[in-house]
Amino acid sequence: MSEVSKSSSGNGFEPRIVGFFCNWCTYTAADLAGTSRLTYAPNVRVLRVMCSGRLDPQFILDAFRKGADGVLIGGCHPGDCHYQAGNHKALRRYTLLKRLLKTMGIEEERVRLEWISASEGDKVQRVINEMTEDIRRLGPLRLPPIPHAGRMPGEAVERVSSIGQETGL
Amino acid sequence: MSKPKIGFYWCASCGGCDEAVVDLAENILSVVEAVDIAVWPVAMDFKRSDVENMQDGEMVVTFINGAIRNTEDREIVEILREKSKYIVAFGSCAHLGGVPGMGNLYTRESILECSYSETPSVVNPEKVCPQGETTVPEGVLTLPVLEERVWTLDQTIEVDYYLPGCPPPVALIVDGVTAFLTNQLPPKGSVLGPKHSLCLDCPRKDTKPENMLIKEFKRPHETEIDLETCLLAQGLLCLGPATRSGCGAACINGNMPCTGCLGPTDSVRDYGAKALSGIASLFDAETEADIARIADRIVDPAGTFYRYSLPGSLFQGKVFQKEGARS
Ligand code: SF4
Ligand code: SF4
Ligand code: FES
Numbered sequence: 001m002s003e004v005s006k007s008s009s010g011n012g013f014e015p016r017i018v019g020f021f022c023n024w025c026t027y028t029a030a031d032l033a034g035t036s037r038l039t040y041a042p043n044v045r046v047l048r049v050m051c052s053g054r055l056d057p058q059f060i061l062d063a064f065r066k067g068a069d070g071v072l073i074g075g076c077h078p079g080d081c082h083y084q085a086g087n088h089k090a091l092r093r094y095t096l097l098k099r100l101l102k103t104m105g106i107e108e109e110r111v112r113l114e115w116i117s118a119s120e121g122d123k124v125q126r127v128i129n130e131m132t133e134d135i136r137r138l139g140p141l142r143l144p145p146i147p148h149a150g151r152m153p154g155e156a157v158e159r160v161s162s163i164g165q166e167t168g169l
Numbered sequence: 170m171s172k173p174k175i176g177f178y179w180c181a182s183c184g185g186c187d188e189a190v191v192d193l194a195e196n197i198l199s200v201v202e203a204v205d206i207a208v209w210p211v212a213m214d215f216k217r218s219d220v221e222n223m224q225d226g227e228m229v230v231t232f233i234n235g236a237i238r239n240t241e242d243r244e245i246v247e248i249l250r251e252k253s254k255y256i257v258a259f260g261s262c263a264h265l266g267g268v269p270g271m272g273n274l275y276t277r278e279s280i281l282e283c284s285y286s287e288t289p290s291v292v293n294p295e296k297v298c299p300q301g302e303t304t305v306p307e308g309v310l311t312l313p314v315l316e317e318r319v320w321t322l323d324q325t326i327e328v329d330y331y332l333p334g335c336p337p338p339v340a341l342i343v344d345g346v347t348a349f350l351t352n353q354l355p356p357k358g359s360v361l362g363p364k365h366s367l368c369l370d371c372p373r374k375d376t377k378p379e380n381m382l383i384k385e386f387k388r389p390h391e392t393e394i395d396l397e398t399c400l401l402a403q404g405l406l407c408l409g410p411a412t413r414s415g416c417g418a419a420c421i422n423g424n425m426p427c428t429g430c431l432g433p434t435d436s437v438r439d440y441g442a443k444a445l446s447g448i449a450s451l452f453d454a455e456t457e458a459d460i461a462r463i464a465d466r467i468v469d470p471a472g473t474f475y476r477y478s479l480p481g482s483l484f485q486g487k488v489f490q491k492e493g494a495r496s
Contacts, residue, residue: 056442056443056446057439057442057443057445057446058437058438058439058442058443058446058483060442061439061442061482061483061484062438062439062483064483064484065483065484078455088455089449089450091455091457091460092449092450092452092454092460093445093446093449093450095449095457095460095461095464096445096448096449096464096467096470097442097445097446097449099464099467099470100441100445100470100471100474103274103469103470103471103487104274104471104484104486104487104488105487105488105489106488141488143484143488144485
């Protein structure tokens, strides 16, 4: 795991956030934040997706399952999606998924969708800092481990995503 | 040569899966002729010792229906695992948790509280609640104990195959049993059913628009449902696109939308998340307010999308405890 800063609340808990950033906007913005030497909380492990519309809600649940305390989705502003309507689809899925997650006992703040254009490096900084603090306040999300007596149904189990390896969770 | 032995067993189930076996009607005769049914509590006298006294692997295959909800379910399936060469999770409850799996949205305590005191029709002034052990003058009485949550069969013992459905459709049962009797088994871990989704086999598929967008969801009692048009196109929440085929579109033929009992196809890990994803992308709305208005009509997302599969999902149930150190 990468080096983490000292917790401000002093409880030693460092939120682990998985960021799914669109290649055409938020990912580039995060790059810009880096080259502009903006400092922000090191708690987000970024995964690049080609469009926020690529985000299967299974990826989000899988990130939590593999140890994330929060998931941040970054996409192009409405009207700016490289594939035209990917971000609209992302917003529809996100809206319904949030409602599902509420029933499942997951606090609102743990999943966040933001439109961040390639030039908004400062917004990357602000959103990441805010979300890190929100989740620090909530504490860790600890999903009970999956028992694995047999094989899980379908062959998809090992295939859902490689989020675990890619983010070092 | 003696006939191969097979078994049927039930755990937390409604009895519908055993009914489905009976529904095989004349189809079952050929099965009964070919095999010796050694265990079938719903139809035959059965003592635990009958199974305990068997040799390991004595039964070729045992079909287990129902979810794992109490300690007795667990103990018996563990014994059956030893005595059977193959175990088939039979029906939605054994496969993915099924309707009893919705119990994972509640704690064990709150379920007992609700059943034994809160329910208006319950009169229980002394607050009698089932106990694992009770001492009476004659000695100690024991009862199975409700587990903390509902488990799928494969979270409890090793499972070889799955027969999906609530209950599994007759055609899939016949094919499945035949596969065992003729020794033509697919790779271990397979779900014994078609690989594609229901829409492909739906009699209404030609009326399903290519680019569908839905302005408003309606519940079946709120609208007059056309008998020929795709139900989803009519605004009914049909989960056919996300659900494995194999039922012959039973519900659609009854003019009711699919609720997803056969579970996901092989390429999907979490049925609820995937079904939700597919349905949400159809919303005919772009602004937050319009999207929210359409979503408002799906009043119970967990009950809608995880009706048959909560314990087998990525979250497996509601998250009650967030404290504690990470391992
Ligand atoms: S959505 Fe439902 S009604 Fe429409 S084609 Fe698919 S299964 Fe049939
Ligand atoms: S239509 Fe859907 S809910 Fe009905 S039997 Fe088929 S898979 Fe199950
Ligand atoms: S390309 Fe950025 S959200 Fe679609």
